[in-house]
Amino acid sequence: xxxxxxxxxxxxxxxxxxxxxxxxxxxxxxxxxxxxxxxxxxxxxxxxxxxxxxxxxxxxxxxxxxxxxxxxxxxxxxxxxxxxxxxxxxxxxxxxxxxxxxxxxxxxxxxxxxxxxxxxxxxxxxxxxxxxxxxxxxxxxxxxxxxxxxxxxxxxxxxxxxxxxxxxxxxxxxxxxxxxxxxxxxxxxxxxxxxxxxxxxxxxxxxxxxxxxxxxxxxxxxxxxxxxxxxxxxxxxxxxxxxxxxxxxxxxxxxxxxxxxxxxxxxxxxxxxxxxxxxxxxxxxxxxxxxxxxxxxxxxxxxxxxxxxxxxxxxxxxxxxxxxxxxxxxxxxxxxxxxxxxxxxxxxxxxxxxxxxxxxxxxxxxxxxxxxxxxxxxxxxxxxxxxxxxxxxxxxxxxxxxxxxxx
Amino acid sequence: xxxxxxxxxxxxxxxxxxxxxxxxxxxxxxxxxxxxxxxxxxxxxxxxxxxxxxxxxxxxxxxxxxxxxxxxxxxxxxxxxxxxxxxxxxxxxxxxxxxxxxxxxxxxxxxxxxxxxxxxxxxxxxxxxxxxxxxxxxxxxxxxxxxxxxxxxxxxxxxxxxxxxxxxxxxxxxxxxxxxxxxxxxxxxxxxxxxxxxxxxxxxxxxxxxxxxxxxxxxxxxxxxxxxxxxxxxxxxxxxxxxxxxx
Numbered sequence: 001x002x003x004x005x006x007x008x009x010x011x012x013x014x015x016x017x018x019x020x021x022x023x024x025x026x027x028x029x030x031x032x033x034x035x036x037x038x039x040x041x042x043x044x045x046x047x048x049x050x051x052x053x054x055x056x057x058x059x060x061x062x063x064x065x066x067x068x069x070x071x072x073x074x075x076x077x078x079x080x081x082x083x084x085x086x087x088x089x090x091x092x093x094x095x096x097x098x099x100x101x102x103x104x105x106x107x108x109x110x111x112x113x114x115x116x117x118x119x120x121x122x123x124x125x126x127x128x129x130x131x132x133x134x135x136x137x138x139x140x141x142x143x144x145x146x147x148x149x150x151x152x153x154x155x156x157x158x159x160x161x162x163x164x165x166x167x168x169x170x171x172x173x174x175x176x177x178x179x180x181x182x183x184x185x186x187x188x189x190x191x192x193x194x195x196x197x198x199x200x201x202x203x204x205x206x207x208x209x210x211x212x213x214x215x216x217x218x219x220x221x222x223x224x225x226x227x228x229x230x231x232x233x234x235x236x237x238x239x240x241x242x243x244x245x246x247x248x249x250x251x252x253x254x255x256x257x258x259x260x261x262x263x264x265x266x267x268x269x270x271x272x273x274x275x276x277x278x279x280x281x282x283x284x285x286x287x288x289x290x291x292x293x294x295x296x297x298x299x300x301x302x303x304x305x306x307x308x309x310x311x312x313x314x315x316x317x318x319x320x321x322x323x324x325x326x327x328x329x330x331x332x333x334x335x336x337x338x339x340x341x342x343x344x345x346x347x348x349x350x351x352x353x354x355x356x357x358x359x360x361x362x363x364x365x366x367x368x369x370x371x372x373x374x375x376x377x378x379x380x381x382x383x384x385x386x387x388x389x390x391x392x393x394x395x396x397x398x399x400x401x402x403x404x405x406x407x
Numbered sequence: 408x409x410x411x412x413x414x415x416x417x418x419x420x421x422x423x424x425x426x427x428x429x430x431x432x433x434x435x436x437x438x439x440x441x442x443x444x445x446x447x448x449x450x451x452x453x454x455x456x457x458x459x460x461x462x463x464x465x466x467x468x469x470x471x472x473x474x475x476x477x478x479x480x481x482x483x484x485x486x487x488x489x490x491x492x493x494x495x496x497x498x499x500x501x502x503x504x505x506x507x508x509x510x511x512x513x514x515x516x517x518x519x520x521x522x523x524x525x526x527x528x529x530x531x532x533x534x535x536x537x538x539x540x541x542x543x544x545x546x547x548x549x550x551x552x553x554x555x556x557x558x559x560x561x562x563x564x565x566x567x568x569x570x571x572x573x574x575x576x577x578x579x580x581x582x583x584x585x586x587x588x589x590x591x592x593x594x595x596x597x598x599x600x601x602x603x604x605x606x607x608x609x610x611x612x613x614x615x616x617x618x619x620x621x622x623x624x625x626x627x628x629x630x631x632x633x634x635x636x637x638x639x640x641x642x643x644x645x646x647x648x649x650x651x652x653x654x
Contacts, residue, residue: 004537004540005546021528313484313486314513314583399486399487
């Protein structure tokens with residue numbers, strides 16, 4: 001039971017009673033805050049997290065060596081398994097870079113086939129034994145084993161396994177090309193021998209097979225058997241500088257996309273105008289949200305002005321009336337803020353799913369940062385300022401007038 | 408000068424140190440209140456030269472609606488400030504008090520019964536009394552229940568005002584006005600929303616409760632039937648005449 005003899009207790013009691021009495025207005029107020037706050041937060045978060053997640057989704061590789069062409073296309077094709085391959089490299093070039101001092105790891109990949117739209121990527125099984133896709137994190141198997149370099153076996157990424165319902169022992173015939181097209185099925189039959197655990201990177205959206213499998217696939221050009229689509233690289237020290245000089249500035253046969261993060265950053269930079277537009281939209285939503293919060297609070301408190309006048313005539317002090325208004329606005333704001341977090345998570349989950357399906361990149365939506373807390377606190381403060389505005393108005397307005405029933 | 412006096416039946420029961428029984432309990436002098444008109448002039452609604460009430464007395468003021476009676480009560484209660492004049496309640500000079508002091512005086516010493524009851528709609532009958540008591544810092548659930556019992560609606564203590572009949576709401580309003588043992592009870596058209604039978608019952612209840620609680624009662628009404636139930640009554644025109652001021 002609330003102690004009404006204490007001023008705080010009385011304020012709290014009246015604030016709760018007021019909230020219950022004006023339940024509809026209060027809930028609508030809280031809902032408006034939740035919607036405005038949630039939209040603002042989710043726009044900011046998606047914008048920020050998509051860039052961060054893309055930068056972190058490079059699978060632990062520092063660079064990609066591929067055919068002469070666009071660095072971004074190379075990265076998108078080799079690491080994000082999007083876009084088309086700019087061309088092939090010879091097997092010798094792969095052997096050469098593998099032996100180059102400063103190259104810690106080099107894994108060839110070959111692409112060109114799919115299974116119901118999901119890419120088959122041919123590579124060396126060593127990738128799954130040795131490579132860390134994230135610092136300290138090697139690929140883990142959910143079930144089965146890693147494919148043999150010389151058998152028609154497949155290791156399925158978690159997302160594909162879930163989407164296509166592939167299990168250990170399942171057999172399938174790949175389709176030709178990077179996009180699914182009926183009637184282009186190869187005769188080769190692959191058997192699923194392993195299912196990978198999720199990594200939240202584009203590798204989850206891939207069916208991994210031995211590189212020889214892609215190179216020698218029935219129906220492929222003979223030249224392909226001696227070429228690779230790209231080489232994924234982990235480098236030591238400053239090897240990247242000398243390799244960039246060798247391939248990009250002095251050579252003319254291959255392109256080194258290095259460093260991956262910088263190439264992606266330059267892509268995001270080029271898309272700066274789009275980010276700018278998003279920022280304008282999010283800040284506009286934020287501004288509208290703030291105005292909405294202030295106005296909602298003002299209307300909620302306006303509804304209660306008769307109650308406040310009644311409190312005044314039965315002897316309520318200025319502090320108590322102020323306290324009740326602020327208490328009521330605080331309750332609405334806090335419910336609104338909790339709602340805003342839920343709206344943000346709901347939008348985040350939907351967006352996360354869409355981005356994951358499209359790119360295989362898992363964006364983080366749960367990591368609250370200082371500025372998110374700042375936004376939430378600001379919502380409460382603005383809400384209470386809206387209430388304060390009403391409190392001042394109520395206190396200075398004509399008591400007799402405020403006693404008239406609100407129609 | 409209009410001066411109405413009536414002796415309390417038992418002056419000894421008035422125990423408040425704020426009241427000097429040798430003096431009148433309520434004393435009003437040269438009280439004026441006006442409202443600005445759009446033309447730049449003012450419209451006077453109250454002009455009381457001299458008005459006094461003894462402790463424990465009961466008086467009814469009658470007059471037509473819109474004549475300024477409610478404003479007069481609001482001035483006494485310190486809800487609005489006068490243009491000029493003084494209002495002394497016991498030893499308190501209301502016109503020199505700050506707003507928080509007037510709020511406190513209202514919470515401690517003045518009970519107010521309104522025509523529209525002005526109950527907190529989100530609070531039950533009991534809560535309405537408890538909140539009024541809380542303004543005085545003396546919440547007493549037992550006494551609140553006793554008061555509701557006294558006005559005959561104890562079984563409705565958990566009902567919201569919207570769940571009560573007009574008569575029951577009026578009783579809650581009355582119980583609330585008495586909840587802090589006020590020394591002065593003001594009643595503005597207290598039976599205005601009641602039918603004739605309920606109005607008679609209600610005014611008798613108000614009078615007897617004030618008598619039991621040694622509370623000075625000042626009622627304003629335009630209803631002759633109500634006025635006739637009081638031993639002492641006075642025409643508002645005899646207290647306040649604003650004709651000369653507004654001419």
